[in-house]
Amino acid sequence: MARAPEGEAAQHPEGEVFRARVLEVKETTGESAVQDLVKTSQLITVEILTGPLKGKKIEVPNATTGNPAYDLHFQPGDQVILWAEMENGRLRDVFISDYARDRYTRYLAIAFILCLFVIGGRKGIKAVVTLGITGLAIAFVLLPLLLKGYNPIGVTVLVCAAVSALTFAVVGGINNKSIAAIIGTTGGVLVAGLLAFAAGTAARLTGFAEEEAAMLLYIPQETFFDFRGLLFAGIIIGALGAVMDVAMSIASAIEEVKKANPSAGRLTLVRAGMNVGKDVMGTMSNTLILAYTGSAIPMLLLFMAYQTPLLKVINLDLVATEIVRALAGSIGLIIAIPITALTAGFLINRPRKRRFVAKKYPEAPASRGRIKQAEVPEPDGWANYPRPNNLPHR
Structure with a gap:
């Protein structure tokens, strides 16, 4: 547990964020405080596009130091924040915070949704709905509860279970296939979380491997955070998507096998599900490993450039955290395969209850007023009714 030090909580300046368009850029060159670098100062004329000052034109200075990690270079027509x-x-002070990038991410999101609609059809529409449900659950349930100091692991497990249940119900309907996928997903995610907790506790992971975690010490809410719990919660969420994919693939495959071969028994269905799971297992495990590796490429390049000893690298808190994250998620994914296969094989192969179908008898002749119910003939009277030609007459 950790808490922001007394009196050291970060105080954000009161201000507002506006979108603006660059109209004109004037550049001047001067000597830099950094050796062998040229400092460029830009005087940028912008037009505010949002807020109460919409339409107002102002000049904003923009200084660069030659460091590409921090410098911003603008051209007329660019949109900025x-x-x-x-x-x-009235404006007391103003500066350019960053480029306005939301337009391009919005275009990419629209392309993503169109691909779902065109290729997925109704399933694509359902996928968009479930994506919205997941986003709302994270934004309005998970994060607010974590910010209030609730147990990260408990809250995350409940939210993940609810998200997976709603997702499978919307995409596949409320049926045995969805129930099996929900059980398999929940089991796999729980295993991933428990393994991460056990390994992280034994390895004494601090939860401060990322800079953002340390910055939580200074938020104005002064919330007590379980940083290890936040780490394990992140591992659970990171594994959820891949585990859901595997669970639904196996449950759907077993259902299709049952439709194609109604006489297939539980053992046959479980074997079919396990075969599908084994094929998916290798690619999905690679997906998790490659996803975590892709986000750590700059760090890995630093280790290689400075020829850092492997013994030191694998024992760093940051590296050990990523290893635990990747391996725990992959193990949870693997465990979800037999859980889903066994559950789906049992549920999908359950015998259906036969419905009683009433025998139809000849209709009673129509009569005025109240319609009388046709009388069922006595057994001795069956001989008076017409019978098929291929049956012997009694």
Whole structure:
């Protein structure tokens, strides 16, 4: 557990964020405080596009130091984000915070949704709905509860179980296939979380491997955080998507086998599910490993450039955290395969209850007023009714 030090909580300046368009850029060159670098100062004229100052044109200075990690270079027509401090409705101070990138991410999101609609059809529409449900659950349930200091692992497991249940119910309907996928997903995620907790505790992972975790010490809410719990919660969420994919693939395959061969028994269905799971297992495990490796490429390049000894690398808190994250998620994915196969084989092969079908008898002749129910003939009277030609007459 950790808490922000007394009196050291970060105080954010009161201000507003606006979108603006660059109209004109004037560049001047001067000597840099950094050796052998040239400092460029830009005087940028922008037009505010949002907020109460919409349409107002102002000039904003923009200094660069030659460091590409921090420098921003603008051209006329660029859209930028302004951070402005207001006082009595007037601008007190303003600077350019960053490029406006949301337009391009919005275009990419639209392309993603169109691909789902065109290729997936109704299933694609359902996928968009479930994606929205997942986003709402994270934004309005998971994160607010974590910010209030609730147990990270417990909250995350409950949210993941609810998200998986809603996702499978919307995509596949409420049936045995979805129930089997939910059980398999929940089991796999729980295993991943428990393994991460056990390995992380034994390896004494701190939960401060990322800079953002340390910054939580200074938030104004002064919340007590279980940083190890946050680490394990992140591992559970990271494994959820891959485990859901595997569970639904296996449950769907078993259902299709049962439809194609109604006489298939439980053992046959379980074997079919395990075969599908074994094929998916290798690729999905690689997916998790490659996803975590892809986010750590700059760090790995640093280790290689400075020829850091392997013994030191694998014992760093940051590296050990990523190893535990990848391996725990992969093991949870693997465990979800037999759980889903066994559950789906049992549920999908359950015998259905036969419905009683009433025998149809000749209709009673129509009569005025109230319609009388046709009388069922006595057994001795069956001989008076017409019978098929291929049956012997009694």
